[in-house]
Amino acid sequence: MVSEVDQAQFRLIIPSQTRYLNLVTGLAKRASLVAGLDDATAAKVSIAVDEAVTNVILHAYHGEGEHSVELELRFTEAALEIHIWHSGQGIRGDQLVLPDPKEYIKHPRKGGLGLLLMSRFMDEVKFKSDEASGRNECCLIKKIS
């Protein structure tokens, strides 16, 4: 079954339902350890993945559970890459403004922290849209030092 697959990358497709979040974060944590990251860093990667997939389920798909979220793990010598694809609403540029933690603390409110956690815990966070296919991607990269 794996003969045609690059052994250093594989995919998982889950329904767009929050009940599967823990499955995905568990996978991300284990994958981080396999990639050679330490326990504390693996925990950070799993949190970033939770936030990214949660964003897809709740915001891109507006909580509708009949869609798919596709994850691909890529293991390279330099980094662990986690690519998350969906066909829901793409994130807009003006939604990518990270809240200032100091301002956030002065004026507490709900929401807005997921992107901040992702950016703090990963080395790179990229969003891409493919208009032709209607697919959107969030790419999380953690370098292996």
Add this chain to the structure above:
Amino acid sequence: MADLSIVVRQVGEVAVLLPAGFINAHTVLGFEEALEKLVQDGHYTILLNCKDLSYISSAGLGAIMGLIETVREHDGDILLSNLQDNVFTIFDTLGFTQLYRVFGDENQALAAAAPEQKG
């Protein structure tokens, strides 16, 4: 084991809430309801003993953030104790350790909460 179970007990004037499991977008509703019920019932000093909390995402942080102003307006507070390393890292990374008082264990938190209850 359930994804998240919550025990609440009263110690003097402090409502101690013990979440066990993990808090993410799937489980946050139960956590949020437990917090809101405490506030609705007039418990404005709340200690979150996180000894059995393995993980919290921004959904859970949002639930706490949503009530902090309300409890402080009533001269109460939300305190945290027994944070596991990765949970502490989340709070600390976002600068929330400046917003919440964090204690090593429950007794330290209760002792710190006592003076403000008397006042």
